[in-house]
Amino acid sequence: MCRGEGSNTRTVVHLTRGRVYVALSFLVLSLCLCVMFVKFPINTTSVVPQDYREVPILMYHRLTSKKRTRRKYVVTANLFAEDLKYIKNNGYTTVVIQDLIDYVKNKKDLPDKPIVLMFDDGFYNNYLYGFPLLKEHNCKMVISPIVKEVDYYSFYVSDSHAEYAYCTWSQLKEMHDSQLVEVQNHSYDMHETGKRYGIMKKRGESFEKYKQRLTKDFQTAQEKIEREIGVAPTAFIYPFGAVNKESMNILKGLGCEVFANCEERINKIKRGDPECLYSLKRFFRSYKKSSEDYFKIKIEGKRKQKLNLFGEN
Numbered sequence: 001m002c003r004g005e006g007s008n009t010r011t012v013v014h015l016t017r018g019r020v021y022v023a024l025s026f027l028v029l030s031l032c033l034c035v036m037f038v039k040f041p042i043n044t045t046s047v048v049p050q051d052y053r054e055v056p057i058l059m060y061h062r063l064t065s066k067k068r069t070r071r072k073y074v075v076t077a078n079l080f081a082e083d084l085k086y087i088k089n090n091g092y093t094t095v096v097i098q099d100l101i102d103y104v105k106n107k108k109d110l111p112d113k114p115i116v117l118m119f120d121d122g123f124y125n126n127y128l129y130g131f132p133l134l135k136e137h138n139c140k141m142v143i144s145p146i147v148k149e150v151d152y153y154s155f156y157v158s159d160s161h162a163e164y165a166y167c168t169w170s171q172l173k174e175m176h177d178s179q180l181v182e183v184q185n186h187s188y189d190m191h192e193t194g195k196r197y198g199i200m201k202k203r204g205e206s207f208e209k210y211k212q213r214l215t216k217d218f219q220t221a222q223e224k225i226e227r228e229i230g231v232a233p234t235a236f237i238y239p240f241g242a243v244n245k246e247s248m249n250i251l252k253g254l255g256c257e258v259f260a261n262c263e264e265r266i267n268k269i270k271r272g273d274p275e276c277l278y279s280l281k282r283f284f285r286s287y288k289k290s291s292e293d294y295f296k297i298k299i300e301g302k303r304k305q306k307l308n309l310f311g312e313n
């Protein structure tokens with residue numbers, strides 16, 4: 001055996017021991033890290049802040065107690081009840097316009113699956129059938145009355161026909177005071193389809209005349225709602241969903257923060273971006289589909305399409 005062989009063997013032994021130490025140290029370190037992650041898991045949702053929410057808005061008009069009187073703008077109270085059950089059983093939370101404003105402008109949060117239920121025109125059947133259901137299911141809605149009709153049914157006639165009557169101020173106030181109902185502006189008396197379609201500009205009408213007419217109508221509705229309910233509306237719900245750029249500029253100048261139309265899409269409500277509130281889209285609620293089908297096809301189907309569009313899943 002020569003000298004060189006012994007020293008080579010020692011070197012090999014040292015090297016092997018060194019590798020064992022490195023491997024053992026690595027194993028101990030890995031075990032420590034595993035224990036740390038099990039004890040203090042990383043919360044990915046808090047690491048990546050979500051700065052927007054997908055918010056579907058459903059648009060209803062009249063409610064009826066009878067299946068035979070349902071039609072285009074009339075759904076049964078039973079169907080509305082089914083919608084509320086679906087909403088609750090599928091993780092949605094009903095919110096109102098003020099919640100959207102607070103999320104965008106006031107750093108408040110929204111629930112995971114917010115949804116807005118809107119009733120246009122202010123029919124008495126919303127109070128008669130819809131309000132008790134909201135209380136039963138602890139859900140919220142936005143009601144946007146034609147203010148002239150509310151005045152008429154409050155001060156000039158005493159008629160509470162379930163098919164065609166409108167709410168009175170005391171009914172709207174009662175709903176508002178429950179904190180389940182928010183009242184918004186749907187015009188004073190520009191909800192018509194004559195020479196003018198909703199609040200659109202008439203053919204040949206000067207901009208100044210149009211501005212005067214719209215300003216007067218909007219402010220009359222704002223003042224009456226504030227006087228009777230106690231809170232001024234923050235949103236304008238376009239009659240018939242008829243929108244033009246001039247009206248939006250005029251109403252923005254009068255302090256209106258939110259505008260809703262009848263385009264059928266999911267809203268992307270972005271934190272710190274007031275412009276996303278200028279064109280809230282709404283899904284028309286037809287009587288023809290069950291709650292399950294309506295949500296699966298119209299709401300959740302659109303949500304999926306939109307998410308794919310953004311390359312998300």
Ligand SMILES: [Zn+2]
Nearest residue numbers: 120121239240
């Ligand atoms: Zn309307």
